[in-house]
Every structure is written in C-alpha cells, then in structure tokens.
Amino acid sequence: MGRAVYAGDIKQAGMLHAKVLRSPYPHARIVRIDTAAARALRGVKLVLTGEDTPSRLWGTHRKEQRILAAGVVRHVGEEVAAVVAVDEETARDALDLIRVEYEELPAIFSPDAALADGAAELHPGTRNIAHEMHIERGDVEAGFARAAVVYEATYDMHSQYPGYLEPMATVAAQDGNGRLTVWASTQSVFLARARLAEALDRPVSTIRVIQAVTGGGFGAKIVEESNSLIAALLATRLDRPVRLVNNRLEDFLGARSSVPARVWLKMGLDAQGMIVAKDVNIVAECGAYAGLAGDVMHVTAMRSDNMHRVENVRSNAVLAYTNNPPRGAFRGFGGQQMQFPLNSHLTMLAEMLGMDPIEVHKRNAIRSGDTSVHGWKIGSSGLVECLEQTREAIQWDARRADASRRTGTRRRGLGIAAAMHVSGNRTLGNWDGSTIVLKVNEDGRVMLLTSECDMGQGANTMLSQICAQELGIALSHVTVSAPDTDVAPFCLGSLASRVTIISGNAVMRAAREAKQKLLAVAAGKLGVPQDELDLIDGVIRARHDDTTRATLAEIARLHIFRHGGEGLMVRATYDAPTVMHDANYYGNIAPAYSFAAQAVEVEVDTVTGQITLIDSFVSDDCGKAINPLAVHGQTHGATVQAIGWTLYEHVQVEDGRILNGNFADYTMPTADAVPALRTDVVESVEPNGPYGAKGASETAILPGAAAIANAVYDAIGVRIASLPITPEKVLAALRERKENEARHA
Structure with a gap:
C-alpha cells in the first residue's frame, strides 16, 4: 500500500546525507589521504577518514575491523572515508575530490593460496585461518570397510548476493544529552546496539536502536554490515541527524554475500541402503574479515549429519582469509553448502545400489524421538512424510518410468533432495x-x-x-x-x-x-x-x-x-530447553528441527546446454502452520533463491574485484524463468512449539540445488558438481563424456 516507512524514508529536522569512499584495491597501504578539496566544497559538513575513527576493533568473534580503514585496506570496496553534506549529490561530488595515495601490496585471492606454506598473512598471527573444525564420531574407517558401495567427489559452490529489495539504510541522530538514536534496516536491534557500542567504544545504554520497516534481510542484516556504524559515527561527530543509504552498486560492495566453499565428500552405504560412513573435508572462504562466516562453516560441517540415522561421521573444515570481499550470513546459513553435495551423493549411491533415491532417503531419515549423532533431540520429524508428499505431487514413479523423456535433443529428468534446518540455536551465547x-x-x-x-x-x-x-x-x-x-x-x-x-x-x-x-x-x-x-x-x-x-x-x-x-x-x-554444545560440538542446541523435500523436473537442451525448470514441488515440515499463506510465501521465495543460486546467480570476483555488482549484470531468476511454484506443508506437531509450530522460513532453500543437479544427471547422464550449473558446463560435460566413450570404444 506504500505506507511502510523504511529507514531510507525517515526524515529528521536538519538531517544531512552521507556517502562513503571505498577502496579500489584488494590490498594496499594507505600512504596519504588529502581531504582538503572535499572539505572546502560548499555544502559539505564533515569528512572523516580511518584516522578519525575509534581505534577499538569490532567483529562478531574476531575483533579485526575499524569503522573506516586505517593504515591498510584488505579488499576492494572497503570503506576508506565518509562525507556528510546537505544532500546526496553534494556528498557524492565531494567523494570525487578526495585524493588517496595507495601503495599496492601483494594480494591473495584463493583459499589454496592463503593456506599455502609461507603465504603472507592478512591478519598477523592467523596463518590466514579464520576458523577450523575437527569432528569425529564412531569409527569411520570401520564403516567404510563394511560398505557395499562407496562414492566420493568434490563440489564447488560460489557466493550469492542476498538480493533483498531494500538496500542497507540507516538514519542516526544524537540528542543534547549525548544519547545516540539509530533507525536501521536490521534483523536484530539488540545485536546491532552491542556492535555499535563496541565499534564506537561507548556504553550500550547511551545508544538506542529502532528497527525501521525492513525490506528483506536474508541473514545479511544481522551484525555484519558497516552502513549503520558509519552513519552512527558521523552523527555523533556532528550532533545532526545523518542519513546513509546504499544504492545498489554500493550495496553489492558493502553487503556480505554467502560463503563459497569446496567440499570433498566420501560416503558409504551398506547393501540395504543405510549410510555406514561419511567423511568430509571443507575449505571455505570468508574474504578479508571473518564476521559470521565461521558460524556458517560450522553449519556446513555438521548440521546435515543430524537428518540421518548415521553413526560414523568425520568432518574437517577450515575457513581461509583472502583479499576478496567479505562473506557471511545468508538464508539457510551454511546448509546449502552441504546439502548440495550430500543429496547429489545419495542419488549416485542409490543408483550404484539399484535403489530409488527416495527409498534411500526414507531408510536413513531421522524420526521423531531420535537423538542424532551429534546429540540433537528430535521432537518432531516429518521428513519421511515430506518425501512421500513430494513423490506423489511430482508423480515421481510414473514420470521415472517414462523412457521417452530421455530421447531426442531435449531431454527431461527428475531429481529429489531433502534437508533439515534448526528452529532456534543456542550457539551465540548461553541463552536462546x-x-x-x-x-x-x-x-x-x-x-x-x-x-x-x-x-x-x-x-x-x-x-x-x-x-x-x-x-x-x-x-x-x-x-x-x-x-x-x-x-x-x-x-x-x-x-x-x-x-x-x-x-x-x-x-x-x-x-x-x-x-x-x-x-x-x-x-x-x-x-x-x-x-x-x-x-x-x-x-x-x-x-x-x-x-x-x-x-x-x-x-x-x-x-x-x-x-x-x-x-x-x-x-x-x-x-528454549536446549544446551550449549560442548568442546566437541555435541549437545542439543535447538528446541526443534524443520525438514523439507523438493522434487523437480528439468528439460536439458543437449545442443545449447540450456536448462529449463519444468516443474517443482516443495514439501515443508514446519510443524503446525500458524499462518499457512505466509508459510507458502516463504517457501516460494526460498525456492526461487535456490533456483537462482543453482542456475543463474554468481557473484563473480576476479583479482578481488566484483565484475557483476549490479542488477544489470547479476542475473537473478525472474517470473518467466521459474515454473508455477507448488508447495505444501507437513504438520508434524512439534512438542516444544506453540500449538506444535516450528520454523518455516529457511529450510525450503536447502534442497533446491541438489534436486536440480540430480534432475540434470537423470536427463543427460552427466554429473555437474560445481555451481552454478550453466549451459557451458553442461556442454563441456557432454563433450567430455563423448570423448571418454570414444577412447574406450
């Protein structure tokens, strides 16, 4: 109705407007900054550089950032200076007048280079490791020894921009008593207040944070953006309200896209289709600053283990610093980075056993009342019901039996995947x-x-x-x-x-x-x-x-x-009746766990490599659906984001620079790129939830990539293990298969 007041809509008496100057280099020493011409421009009220900011460092876990860079920049887009003027145009003009002399430094652009022996450290004493994990339960080697089939592969996953409708925006003002009020587009006012207090080096009680109407967050507006910190600092220096709103180009540079990861996965199934061993090695990348990326990798390393009745698992994971833009929280929070490999694997293993992949999923699915390998107590699980609902809705058995779908140049395939997510999480501190x-x-x-x-x-x-x-x-x-x-x-x-x-x-x-x-x-x-x-x-x-x-x-x-x-x-x-996990990551960290399954049908053009999504059905176990219409809306949105990550969206970074940081070049799925989205719910009734309800906003994003990859494999017989699945990759895989067949003919 146009009545919502977003942060960018807020107007205060005497309000000024801010813009930010960002680094053009991935790694450089700041030799000198000349702001004289910018300060002299009519209408400019303040220009600040990193030397003007509090020296106290801020960060979610690792304290490693200043509000504005001081001494060195570590990624393209890092905030170097900020200007406040009477309007945005004047502030933007002033940015052009700031002269910064940089001394370029060697940069690291890949986790492999960052983790190599003798690599220069982005942050002293870290060895370029932002976080690492080692988890082992049971006897993995003994599990593999009794496996009937074993499959291993490496999967590569890329960054996805959060793509919210409203770019990051903040209005900040300090009153005559020295109290700071911040109106922000945020997912957590109290976490935002704590971060402002830390970065500004002032007591939390001197700061008030109010959430403006927020036009989407998808994880990127939790605690990692710098927009609100800069606006707050400027307001405190001027005692005038300051408005800082990213345009879309600035938001691509300032927002944290999802964490890219390379996952090596080895799994074994016994003759009955039961998972007997799972071994994982993860190399993830946080970019120049850690933020929440370590927490994201934590999820990638272990959450998917809990959706199955499995006893022998091993995960080794390392998060590397690079001079690429920082990565962080994103809807699904690391679940996608393991559900794509895991579900791709289960389809391959089912084929090796001559079983239907849905049957493999069902046999291994964790049930209500179970305790998982990592100590998660499952109050309700509708995973089996989700699989059956999906099977019926997509007409899985009938369509799979139709051999004609894999003839001609346009071939059709079906794919299935399943996933789990938490509803609550006692990991940020001992209170949820x-x-x-x-x-x-x-x-x-x-x-x-x-x-x-x-x-x-x-x-x-x-x-x-x-x-x-x-x-x-x-x-x-x-x-x-x-x-x-x-x-x-x-x-x-x-x-x-x-x-x-x-x-x-x-x-x-x-x-x-x-x-x-x-x-x-x-x-x-x-x-x-x-x-x-x-x-x-x-x-x-x-x-x-x-x-x-x-x-x-x-x-x-x-x-x-x-x-x-x-x-x-x-x-x-x-x-919540939960516990903090122990030093070995064991313990029931959430009061409930949500499940989902998705099946898709795709058509693959073997001449052009083009993939068209023909049909999609998602079944979401959200416990009692308190607002079914909203649940379906959330499922639709999550499904489209998954489709985008799988087929279209890719934050392309070359030599530390984002090549497609705008909506003209960053391809997102539009209405004509997706089929009529079909969804339904499974109401498993969660004993810890109000009326049996649990979370229903994230699980549906998790199975999409694997479901599509499995459908492509079913259609043309080639396995794509790196995202996004582009026509070029499809044609290359078909060509490679043809060459292999010719060599062995």
Missing part, C-alpha cells in the same frame, strides 16, 4: 530466549512490546495470531510495536528460524497470564468463580449463564480503576 511485554489497554485492545524483528517473513502477524487466539479477541485488536532497545525487552532477533518457536511461546505465556488476571477481576465484578468464566470474542461471560457478562474493555478499565488497581501489563519469557 525471548521476552514479551503484553499491555492490555483500557479499550480491551492489546499492545505487544518485543524486539524480535519482522523483516518481511510475517513475524508480527504470527505473534498477533497467537495473542488473539489466547485472549479471544480479534486479530485487528493486537498491535506489535516496532523493536526499540529503549522500550522493548531484550531479544536476539530474526535468525536461525527462531522467532515462531521462541517468541511464539513467550507470547502464549504472556497472553495466558494476562487472561487469568482479567478473569480474576471479572470474577469479582460478576460474582462468578474464575474457573467458570470464558473469554470469547472480546466478552467475558459465565459458562452456564450467557446473560452474566462483561466486555473485555470494561474489565480492563476496572483493572485500573479500583483500590490497588493498575494498568494491566504482563512480562513473560521463554528460554
């Missing part, structure tokens, strides 16, 4: 909770104060639904306030598909407590025992005498206007 404050106003309507962030996934609607259901009021009578660190209680925000199960439980607790308080007051007024009263459609009435009643508004006012009365405000907290 949410606190809700519920206020009942004098008219009987409700205000929810929360700092869980809605970034378009429908969190506010879900919270309103639960509140309305518990209190027996209309959905329109519930308002969810914008997350605000000064007003709302502490919450972690939108990450790890946690909001439905964590904050949903908190709202349920708050609403039930508020209801009991209202019924207690009503019991006194109506002369009816509290346990004989019902609250339905905004009216409290005696269960056995419909004429004895009072409106919710009447009782809400009476809760105030009586001796000892007060406005009705309830605070409730839900902290």
Whole structure:
C-alpha cells in the first residue's frame, strides 16, 4: 500500500546525507589521504577518514575491523572515508575530490593460496585461518570397510548476493544529552546496539536502536554490515541527524554475500541402503574479515549429519582469509553448502545400489524421538512424510518410468533432495530466549512490546495470531510495536528460524497470564468463580449463564480503576530447553528441527546446454502452520533463491574485484524463468512449539540445488558438481563424456 516507512524514508529536522569512499584495491597501504578539496566544497559538513575513527576493533568473534580503514585496506570496496553534506549529490561530488595515495601490496585471492606454506598473512598471527573444525564420531574407517558401495567427489559452490529489495539504510541522530538514536534496516536491534557500542567504544545504554520497516534481510542484516556504524559515527561527530543509504552498486560492495566453499565428500552405504560412513573435508572462504562466516562453516560441517540415522561421521573444515570481499550470513546459513553435495551423493549411491533415491532417503531419515549423532533431540520429524508428499505431487514413479523423456535433443529428468534446518540455536551465547511485554489497554485492545524483528517473513502477524487466539479477541485488536532497545525487552532477533518457536511461546505465556488476571477481576465484578468464566470474542461471560457478562474493555478499565488497581501489563519469557554444545560440538542446541523435500523436473537442451525448470514441488515440515499463506510465501521465495543460486546467480570476483555488482549484470531468476511454484506443508506437531509450530522460513532453500543437479544427471547422464550449473558446463560435460566413450570404444 506504500505506507511502510523504511529507514531510507525517515526524515529528521536538519538531517544531512552521507556517502562513503571505498577502496579500489584488494590490498594496499594507505600512504596519504588529502581531504582538503572535499572539505572546502560548499555544502559539505564533515569528512572523516580511518584516522578519525575509534581505534577499538569490532567483529562478531574476531575483533579485526575499524569503522573506516586505517593504515591498510584488505579488499576492494572497503570503506576508506565518509562525507556528510546537505544532500546526496553534494556528498557524492565531494567523494570525487578526495585524493588517496595507495601503495599496492601483494594480494591473495584463493583459499589454496592463503593456506599455502609461507603465504603472507592478512591478519598477523592467523596463518590466514579464520576458523577450523575437527569432528569425529564412531569409527569411520570401520564403516567404510563394511560398505557395499562407496562414492566420493568434490563440489564447488560460489557466493550469492542476498538480493533483498531494500538496500542497507540507516538514519542516526544524537540528542543534547549525548544519547545516540539509530533507525536501521536490521534483523536484530539488540545485536546491532552491542556492535555499535563496541565499534564506537561507548556504553550500550547511551545508544538506542529502532528497527525501521525492513525490506528483506536474508541473514545479511544481522551484525555484519558497516552502513549503520558509519552513519552512527558521523552523527555523533556532528550532533545532526545523518542519513546513509546504499544504492545498489554500493550495496553489492558493502553487503556480505554467502560463503563459497569446496567440499570433498566420501560416503558409504551398506547393501540395504543405510549410510555406514561419511567423511568430509571443507575449505571455505570468508574474504578479508571473518564476521559470521565461521558460524556458517560450522553449519556446513555438521548440521546435515543430524537428518540421518548415521553413526560414523568425520568432518574437517577450515575457513581461509583472502583479499576478496567479505562473506557471511545468508538464508539457510551454511546448509546449502552441504546439502548440495550430500543429496547429489545419495542419488549416485542409490543408483550404484539399484535403489530409488527416495527409498534411500526414507531408510536413513531421522524420526521423531531420535537423538542424532551429534546429540540433537528430535521432537518432531516429518521428513519421511515430506518425501512421500513430494513423490506423489511430482508423480515421481510414473514420470521415472517414462523412457521417452530421455530421447531426442531435449531431454527431461527428475531429481529429489531433502534437508533439515534448526528452529532456534543456542550457539551465540548461553541463552536462546525471548521476552514479551503484553499491555492490555483500557479499550480491551492489546499492545505487544518485543524486539524480535519482522523483516518481511510475517513475524508480527504470527505473534498477533497467537495473542488473539489466547485472549479471544480479534486479530485487528493486537498491535506489535516496532523493536526499540529503549522500550522493548531484550531479544536476539530474526535468525536461525527462531522467532515462531521462541517468541511464539513467550507470547502464549504472556497472553495466558494476562487472561487469568482479567478473569480474576471479572470474577469479582460478576460474582462468578474464575474457573467458570470464558473469554470469547472480546466478552467475558459465565459458562452456564450467557446473560452474566462483561466486555473485555470494561474489565480492563476496572483493572485500573479500583483500590490497588493498575494498568494491566504482563512480562513473560521463554528460554528454549536446549544446551550449549560442548568442546566437541555435541549437545542439543535447538528446541526443534524443520525438514523439507523438493522434487523437480528439468528439460536439458543437449545442443545449447540450456536448462529449463519444468516443474517443482516443495514439501515443508514446519510443524503446525500458524499462518499457512505466509508459510507458502516463504517457501516460494526460498525456492526461487535456490533456483537462482543453482542456475543463474554468481557473484563473480576476479583479482578481488566484483565484475557483476549490479542488477544489470547479476542475473537473478525472474517470473518467466521459474515454473508455477507448488508447495505444501507437513504438520508434524512439534512438542516444544506453540500449538506444535516450528520454523518455516529457511529450510525450503536447502534442497533446491541438489534436486536440480540430480534432475540434470537423470536427463543427460552427466554429473555437474560445481555451481552454478550453466549451459557451458553442461556442454563441456557432454563433450567430455563423448570423448571418454570414444577412447574406450
């Protein structure tokens, strides 16, 4: 309706506009910066360089960044200077007047070069290793020894730009008391506040963060962007409101795209199709700064193990620094980087055994009540049901039996893949909770104060639904306030598909407590025992005498206007019944786990290499679907992002420079590139979830790449193990197969 106020729409009296100068080099020493001409330009109010910023370093785990680069730049696009002026045009003109003298330094552009003996270190003392992991359970070698079939291959996966509709934007202002207020496009106001306090070297209580309406995040707006830090710094230096909004070119440079990875995978199945051993080596790349990339690699290294009944697993993973742009969190959070290899492998292994891949998936699928190899307690699993629902919807058996689909130059193939994701995650710290404050106003309507962030996934609607259901009021009578660190209680925000199960439980607790308080007051007024009263459609009435009643508004006012009365405000907290994993990554880190399966049909043109997606069906086990329409919308969006990563999208970096950092050159799937998207849900009923619900916004992105790769293999008999799957790769693989056949003829 055009009424949403995004961060870029906010206007403050006396507001100024900022722009950022970025490094053109992947690695260089900053010899000298001359800002005199820029400062002299009419309308320019401030120019800052790295030497003007606090010396305290910030970072998610590793403290390694300044707000603006000082002394050295480590990637193309790194922020070097910032200008504030009366308008964006003047600020942009001032950037052109800043003269920076650089001394280029040797740069490292690949993980292999970064990890080679004697390689120069991007960050002293790191050996260019940002994170590494070693996990082993059971006896992997013994498992392989009893395998009927073993398959190994290496897979390469690339970076995907988050592609949100709204580029990163911030408005920051400091008042006369020295308190800083920041309006930002963010997934977590409290994590944003902590990062601002760290980078600006000031107490958290002097900073207020308010979430503006957020036009998508997909992980990139959690805690890694620099936009809000720069805007906040500039506002504190000027005591004037400052607006900093990335255009799309700037956002490609400033946003963290997904973590690229190379995965070597070896797996063995016994004659019955059961996984007996799994061995993984991962080399991932974070670029110049670590951010959340280590956490992403953590997921790649071990999460997929938990979707199967497997006992023998080994993972070795290393995350390398390079002089490429930093990479970080992205929807699915590392799950894609293992689900593509894993599901490709399972299809190949099923073929080696002469089994249907769906049957292999089902035999190995973890079930409700199981404890996984890494100690994850599965309260509900609809994985088998997802596979069966997908099988029926895609007409798997009938289509696979049709031999004519693999004749001629245009050949069709079917592919299947499955995945799991967490709903909540106790890994950022030993708390995975949410606190809700519920206020009942004098008219009987409700205000929810929360700092869980809605970034378009429908969190506010879900919270309103639960509140309305518990209190027996209309959905329109519930308002969810914008997350605000000064007003709302502490919450972690939108990450790890946690909001439905964590904050949903908190709202349920708050609403039930508020209801009991209202019924207690009503019991006194109506002369009816509290346990004989019902609250339905905004009216409290005696269960056995419909004429004895009072409106919710009447009782809400009476809760105030009586001796000892007060406005009705309830605070409730839900902290998930989970544990921090131990030093060996063992422990139940989430209150619930979501599952999904996807099947696709593709058509491959063997003359041009073009792949056309003919049909797609995704089955999503989200527990109880509180808002089915929103679940389907999230599944559709995740499916399209997966299609983009698999066939089209690729942040192409050469010598540290992004070659396609704009929507003219960065190819994303459009409506005419995808089939009619078909989805359904499996409601497995999660015992820890509100009404049995769990997360439903990320799992559906995970199986797409493997499903498409498996369908391409089914169509033309060649396995593409590097993404994206382009026509050039298809033709090269067909040519290589033809040459091999000729050699062995």
